[in-house]
Amino acid sequence: MKYYLWLFYMVMSCSILAQNTKAKADNFYSNGKFSKAIETYKSLEDLDNVYDDIAKAYIAIGNYEKALDFYQKAVEANKENLLIQYEYAKLLVRSKKYAEANELFSSLIKMDSVNPNYYYELGLVLEKQRDTLAIEQFNKTFNLDDTHQKAIFKIAKQHLIKRNFKEAHGFIDKGLENYENNVELISLKAQTYYHQEFYTHAVVWFNKLLDLGEKSEFIHEKLSLSYAQNSDYQDAIYHRKQALKYNPYDANAMYIIGNYYEKIKDYEQAENYIKQALFIKDQSLTEEYQTLGTILNRQKKYAEAIKAFKKSLKEDPSNMMSEFFLLRTKDEYYGDLDSKIALYEQFIEKHKKSYFKAFAEKRLKELKDEKFLEKK
Structure with a gap:
């Protein structure tokens, strides 16, 4: 009887010790001490339940190869745990192992055919593999979850590319019903109106992006072009100048601003910007490209x-040094x-x-x- 009590206490002590070690490792991880967490996890006798924890810690320090190794061990040790397989598959994508990721997501779909994220992630993999069937996976995602913002964006974007404007608006509006400040969908909405040449509507939606704190050369450029189409040249000039801040030596932008100033009969400013544009276009970058080469x-x-x-050589065809x-x-x-x-014979002849x-000749x-x- 004493032996069994002793054995029971020994088992309990080992279990408590393991729990304490695991908790210590978890604490290291939570506080960003990832290398310490890895070391502590590995000190456990039974690693089956912490392989995925070790993998996550390796991801945190940027060692994806080690993370992949431990995720593979975690999958083998926990064959019924779909979450671990899902995380492993996403890491395969991150590591550009698309064929393996494709296989694993396809397997996950067979095991759980009503999980929309599996289809979405498989769609992303197929995109990376340049497989046109990617859109089918995004549609399956939407059919399982019609509030899935990322899938809606992918489908709407595809419709925009194909110039199916009505369908693009339909999906965008569906997404915005559930998340009215989704900047990706708002941007897509603005671009759809822009490509339809509905510039007044495009202005409204591009300005919504600015109201939400989204600022970029692309937004200001498209706003400028949209205002110009409606002959609102003051606003067109303002936004083109904002776009110019991202690329101060954009000769084309300067030339366009000059043209806008000409439209409002501000000839002095028009001359100024067009002269700047011509000056920049006249500068050769032959030496810069030669140095880069x-x-x-x-x-x-x-x-x-x-x-x-x-x-x-395109900048200066007479640059003999670059040619050599x-x-x-x-x-x-x-x-x-x-x-x-x-090549050498042609060079010598020329x-x-x-x-x-x-x-x-020597060479x-x-x-x-x-x-x-x-x-x-």
Whole structure:
């Protein structure tokens, strides 16, 4: 009898100790001491019930690989726990493991076919996979929960893209019935009116975004264009200037403001803004793009460097240095010897008097020698 009492007390003591350790780890987690929480969770003898806690702590410190490992263990240890599988699937998406996430969300749907969020999350995965069936999942979400704001936004946006304006308004209005200050839906409402060319209505809805504290270059730009369509040039100028604050060297915006000033016969301001626009457009960015290309080359980001040098040449086609740098970058990036040889031959033929011709001829000889040795 004494033995059984002793055994009972031992079991109870271990259980209490485990509970205390778990509570201590939870406290560390709650107070943002995530590494301490991980260490404490791992000190428990039975980790089956804390694998997901460890995974969440790893997410908190940005170690997604470790988090994935522990979520996988949590799923294996708690096969009936759909919440853990759901969190694991979302982390797979976050980690861009879309095929695995797709499989897991599809499995969750089979186990619980009336959970709207499973369909919504699967829709997001299909979007990432560029699968046109994503919209079907958002529609299924809406059919299960017609107040699902995120699904409503996705469906309404798709209708807007397809220029199904009536349907877009229908879904937007349905969403706003339940959440009248949903800025995403309000923005979509404004854009729908804008694309319908109902500019007076568009102005009302874009201004609602401003009233809700939403400010952006896009909102002010669209407001400006909408006011201008209604010949409200003072308001159009104001909002275009607000948009210009986000991109002070936007020559196109300055030119448009100049045109608006011309409409209200303020020719002095019109001249000022159009001159600024012309001045900015006249500035070449060839050196800036050349410098960017050089920096990218030093990081061996050859594909991006090639794009930068091409932009440099577009700004100034006579920039010989950028053209030579482009040639050398292609030399580093391309693997085919014949392609490289052809590039150098074309450069030498085109620039017979160039300072860089001697460098090009030397490199061409090296490539031809390399090709000869390769054949042998």
